[in-house]
Amino acid sequence: MTLLVATPKGDRLDWMVEKLTELGVSRFVPLITQRSVVDPRESKLEKLRQTVISACKQSHRDWLMEIEEPLRLTEWLNRKDHPNQWFGSLQAPLVAQRALNDSQPIVSANSHMPVEYSSLAILIGPEGGWTSEEESQLMTSGARPVRLGQFVLRTETAAMALTTLALNEFSL
Numbered sequence: 001m002t003l004l005v006a007t008p009k010g011d012r013l014d015w016m017v018e019k020l021t022e023l024g025v026s027r028f029v030p031l032i033t034q035r036s037v038v039d040p041r042e043s044k045l046e047k048l049r050q051t052v053i054s055a056c057k058q059s060h061r062d063w064l065m066e067i068e069e070p071l072r073l074t075e076w077l078n079r080k081d082h083p084n085q086w087f088g089s090l091q092a093p094l095v096a097q098r099a100l101n102d103s104q105p106i107v108s109a110n111s112h113m114p115v116e117y118s119s120l121a122i123l124i125g126p127e128g129g130w131t132s133e134e135e136s137q138l139m140t141s142g143a144r145p146v147r148l149g150q151f152v153l154r155t156e157t158a159a160m161a162l163t164t165l166a167l168n169e170f171s172l
Helices: 012-023 043-059 073-078 095-101 132-141 155-169
Strands: 001-008 027-032 084-090 120-126 145-146
Touching: 001 155, 012 155, 027 073, 043 145, 073 132, 084 132, 084 155, 120 155, 132 145
Parallel strands: 001 027, 001 120, 084 120, 084 145
Antiparallel strands: none
16 A cells, blocks of 8 residues: 655654554655645655654564655656555545445446555645645546545544555455
8 A cells, every 4th residue: 555645744744654654554655736835855754764664663564664755746647557546535425425325345436346455545635635636637547535524634634544444445
């Protein structure tokens, strides 16, 4: 599972990377969006890699979550090899409403087959949210919008919630 997240401010990034590591995320990509406020420098990425090592020890995980260089949303969407994608969206129907009306697993926007966990990418926008242009680009790329509740979540909270939803969806 890959998480692409518009980097939150301050210590929230360290906390988020620690928890994503403990949950079993394979790869973390700092995402640069139109409303991003933080673009982590190499020294910050190196500190995050140390956080990953500590979190792996804590959770008895025997492989390191990869921390990649920051990437613009358009660069990610232009890749031909991107996997099935979910993105946090305030425009989508609530997951709870979907669950009440549909006992089927969440499916990719490109097919009617369940998403394979090993190829899932989750994209989380910045504190100010996606722009309408970015949401349109995500939808055009086949990303599936997922809304977790009636409240607006902080970036790091949305990352934890969607990761947990994916883990539950795939019964891992």
